[in-house]
Amino acid sequence: MSKRLVFVTGNANKLKEVKEILSDGGHPIEIDSHSLDSKYHGRHPQIPEIQGTTQEVAKDKCRRAAELTGSACITEDTALCYAALNGLPGPYVKYFMQEVGHEGLNNLLVGFPTKAAWALCTFAYSSGPGSEPIIFEGRTDGSIVPARGSKVFGWDAVFEPNGTGLTYAEMPKEQKNKLSHRYKALEKLRAHLQSLPSET
Amino acid sequence: MSKRLVFVTGNANKLKEVKEILSDGGHPIEIDSHSLDSKYHGRHPQIPEIQGTTQEVAKDKCRRAAELTGSACITEDTALCYAALNGLPGPYVKYFMQEVGHEGLNNLLVGFPTKAAWALCTFAYSSGPGSEPIIFEGRTDGSIVPARGSKVFGWDAVFEPNGTGLTYAEMPKEQKNKLSHRYKALEKLRAHLQSLPSET
16 A cells, blocks of 8 residues: 555645644654645535535545545544534534624524534544545534634634633634644544554 | 436425426326435435535436436425525525424524525436436525424424415415425426427
């Protein structure tokens, strides 16, 4: 099997962060990137995301990415889950962010008693075509608040992790990295990748 | 090409209604059904629905259904689109109905100034494998109201078409059939199918 590991993303910042975190601890992992990712703005993604739970969405995308690239692949999916909505909008939050913005993400909850929410990051890893993807999840609990901090990165400005008093968008990068749903999922993925027998 | 036309549904009532409407006007159309449909409760549908606009979801499903069955196919997709949410939840309404019910579908709008909504039905028709699906849409405008009438059929009890004073769930079947988003889409599909040259 090829030693090449492909991270399926069109986002250069994500690639950089993933490379850094996965290479932590003195075991560098070689990663290429491939832009097959399903983007809301790109109307004809090469791998459309399916509807379903975050796990189903992630596994399906990773499975297809491995088939398309012929390589070991990792994919990433993010969801924002409202307790009042039993986990919705979940994987569909990107459409809500796009259509109603930060204010709308708050307004959805006006009629409900709790603003509790959790951010969920799902990395999927497939060792190659035909190999069932393995899921690594990271979850951070918090609540939905009126936007504070930089508004450039998705819904970061309206999500305040419990006990921090700050939204993701207000936090220094180092603070966010240590408690984010993304970091927690990546740590699990890193441990898994570093436990694999190295190829010589 | 086979004369067989397959309606992709696991729902016997839908099949019956589609058969009746499509055979209106003295031009019977032979329809089989095939249960490949993506159901929320069935965790492993044979054709997962993709994320995207209702048109993208419908075309993708119809294209795959034609490939899987080797036949001319029709598929159906339904969306409930809130004006305040720029058309969301749209194709994802089934998940919201499942997770928060009729009350939740109302509560989502408490923080927004308009309860206006439209019901959208999308039939897709492919003449066979490799043939690009054609879309037939029916739209009915109305508003989201507290549930009235029978609560057994999806979100019918919370959708009141404009000018009727009744929810879908309160209407006699004949009244609903003449103004429903579903009927409007089916009428367009019927006209198209009946305009095709018959095979002798």
